[in-house]
Amino acid sequence: MGADHHTGAEAELLFLLLLAEEFPEQRVVHERMAGLFGRLRRVNVDDGRHGALGGVAVRALGRWDVGRRFEHRHGGWETYPARATGPFGLQGRYNEPERQTDRYGLRKQKPKTSHKRCEMDPNFVNRDKLAKYLEKTLDITRFRDYCPNGIQVQGREVVKTIVTGVTASGALIEAALEAKADAILVHHGYFWRGEDPRVVGSRHKRLKLLLTNDINLFAYHLPLDMHPEFGNNVRLARQLELNVEEGRFGENGLGWLGTAGDNVKTVGDLAQVIEQRLGRTPLVIGDLKQRVERIGWCTGAAQNMLAEAIAAGASAYLSGEISEPTVHLARETGVAYLACGHHATERYGVQALGEHIADQFGIEHCFVDIDNPV
Numbered sequence: 001m002g003a004d005h006h007t008g009a010e011a012e013l014l015f016l017l018l019l020a021e022e023f024p025e026q027r028v029v030h031e032r033m034a035g036l037f038g039r040l041r042r043v044n045v046d047d048g049r050h051g052a053l054g055g056v057a058v059r060a061l062g063r064w065d066v067g068r069r070f071e072h073r074h075g076g077w078e079t080y081p082a083r084a085t086g087p088f089g090l091q092g093r094y095n096e097p098e099r100q101t102d103r104y105g106l107r108k109q110k111p112k113t114s115h116k117r118c119e120m121d122p123n124f125v126n127r128d129k130l131a132k133y134l135e136k137t138l139d140i141t142r143f144r145d146y147c148p149n150g151i152q153v154q155g156r157e158v159v160k161t162i163v164t165g166v167t168a169s170g171a172l173i174e175a176a177l178e179a180k181a182d183a184i185l186v187h188h189g190y191f192w193r194g195e196d197p198r199v200v201g202s203r204h205k206r207l208k209l210l211l212t213n214d215i216n217l218f219a220y221h222l223p224l225d226m227h228p229e230f231g232n233n234v235r236l237a238r239q240l241e242l243n244v245e246e247g248r249f250g251e252n253g254l255g256w257l258g259t260a261g262d263n264v265k266t267v268g269d270l271a272q273v274i275e276q277r278l279g280r281t282p283l284v285i286g287d288l289k290q291r292v293e294r295i296g297w298c299t300g301a302a303q304n305m306l307a308e309a310i311a312a313g314a315s316a317y318l319s320g321e322i323s324e325p326t327v328h329l330a331r332e333t334g335v336a337y338l339a340c341g342h343h344a345t346e347r348y349g350v351q352a353l354g355e356h357i358a359d360q361f362g363i364e365h366c367f368v369d370i371d372n373p374v
């Protein structure tokens with residue numbers, strides 16, 4: 001493609017940018033723009049001619065809001081000039097993987113970013129894109145939960161650093177502030193069903209901290225318990241070296257079944273593995289010398305699923321917490337119950353998920369363990 005074509009396409013692009021600004025609802029304008037971006041990008045890559053596109057890119061950046069509106073309306077840059085990194089990201093990166101084209105927010109803040117500077121900046125992901133990714137990955141619409149899953153408190157758009165933790169406590173928010181995090185990802189967020197909805201007391205303090213510091217709070221409850229790869233149950237199994245069987249039990253199929261390794265023959269052996277691998281002594285209701293065959297488990301406060309675990313054929317059942325009736329049921333059925341700690345059993349899912357999104361988007365991740373004896 002020759003220079004004349006460049007000029008023609010660039011003029012058309014500018015015209016369309018103006019049109020898009022005036023008529024942001026017109027999809028046809030955006031589609032035409034996307035096509036043009038694609039053409040210009042290919043030309044740019046082909047002949048290494050950055051100069052002519054420079055003017056277009058600068059002007060396009062000046063009209064950034066058009067793109068932003070588009071992004072919100074059409075659900076992200078994949079449908080629009082994600083392929084058009086060229087005109088927006090004039091400094092190169094055309095052939096880089098998708099994750100590295102997600103630098104639009106940065107360009108908005110620092111449109112004059114040089115290539116070298118770009119290389120030195122950590123990657124980031126747009127807040128809403130991350131929420132969409134997590135929604136899909138964790139299949140959150142599948143669950144009827146006791147709290148909202150997803151962004152619970154909205155913060156800044158650009159996420160470079162994420163802190164994960166079990167619970168969005170005041171201490172975790174403080175730790176996230178110290179880590180200069182843009183987002184916090186937890187298993188236990190806020191706004192639980194039946195809770196007093198008023199923004200007073202410690203809820204006020206937590207929300208104020210998040211809002212004044214513009215930090216996002218992402219929370220995933222049941223979807224994070226259940227996920228086959230990043231879920232609390234599967235990760236607890238890995239931590240305890242349990243072999244997962246296919247069957248599930250209990251509401252939502254939250255209870256998991258499996259067997260332990262050859263080193264675990266009795267309830268006492270199982271308790272020892274838990275102590276070593278979770279760093280805390282479980283409360284055991286049952287005979288330590290009793291043989292263990294099939295094991296049932298569910299992380300958190302699932303002590304009331306003991307009866308269902310027994311019905312599913314478990315000879316020992318473990319969860320996080322314990323209630324008074326759990327003791328009697330375990331004694332009367334002869335099925336051992338091991339209370340391993342709500343917090344201790346739910347440290348691993350959110351950590352795995354944090355590592356995964358850090359990998360996926362090239363952002364920073366750090367798990368903060370605010371110890372909890374329960």
Ligand SMILES: [Zn+2]
Pocket residue numbers: 187188299300301342346
């Ligand atoms: Zn929990």
